[in-house]
Amino acid sequence: MNSLSYKLFAPIFKLIPLKAKLRILYLRRFGRLLNLNSPKSFNEKLQLYKIKHNDSLMTICTDKVLVKDYLKTLDIDISFPKTLFKFFNESEIHRFDFNKLPDNYVLKANHTSQTILFSNKEKKLNKTDFLKAFRSWIKKDQYASLGEWSYKDIERCIFVEEFLDFKGKPPNDYKVFCFNGDPKYVQVDYDRFDKHKRNLYTNKWEFLNFEYSHPNLMPIEKKPKFLKEMLEISKIISTKFPFVRIDFYYYENKLMVGEMTFYPGGGFEKFPNYDLDIKFGNNLRL
Secondary structure, eight states: OOOHHHHHHHHHHTTSOHHHHHHHHHHHHHSSOOOSSSOOSHHHHHHHHHHHOOOHHHHHHHSTTHHHHHHHTSSSOOBOOOEEEEESSHHHHHHOOGGGSOSSEEEEESSSSSOEEEEOSSSOOOHHHHHHHHHHHTTOOHHHHHOOGGGTTOOOOEEEEEOOOOTTSOOOEEEEEEETTEEEEEEEEESTTSSOEEEEEETTOOEEOSOSSSOOOSSOOOOOTTHHHHHHHHHHHHTTSSEEEEEEEEETTEEEEEEEESSGGGGTOOOSSHHHHHHHHTTOOO
């Protein structure tokens, strides 16, 4: 959704009422009209999810900082990268002692996606980098641009997060699709910062032989030893929501939650055909 034309018209587009906005985005992406009265497909139902399901717990779980505090309240043995520092305004950045930062860390925004910078010995971030990131990222508004309700009331900040060392390679990203507390599918993203590949599996690790917005990785991955544990944890976390996708990494022989997502790809990820979109949508009961 980040084409040049979209970026040019984004300031005006944000002023369009929500339902009309979603209809325009859906038509632009899929080339067909959005059915909000009787949605059938997964992507159609995600648009209705944005409109109809407004639960304050979704806001907490969408916030990349607050979600960690929420997960601590659940009766599960789960880890996540530590939040080291938070910055809600520029003055906090100006006052910050940058000598407190470790050699390796990740800089992120808590209220939006695709906002990430890495700092290491070879390429250290400095105050100027922090200010530039803050000024750019703080303006991002996924509710105004894509209608993603759970982002609407997040108190925006940028934050420093613990760096997980996967020996210089991007980790496999395991994303569990959960419907009313039932983990049904696992999406795995491979090498997502370079030659991005993606596979989908059932919860029994049966490969779904189709492309979902990205090419498949072949040969397929063997069933991970942590699959059962990941599904059990997902069931506990997801029980309060009609739908949520829970993202995991496997780091130093333990599962770590990365984030929770209620609208994968904003509800605009492409299946090869509408029938598969409907098949996934059959699981989502609003």
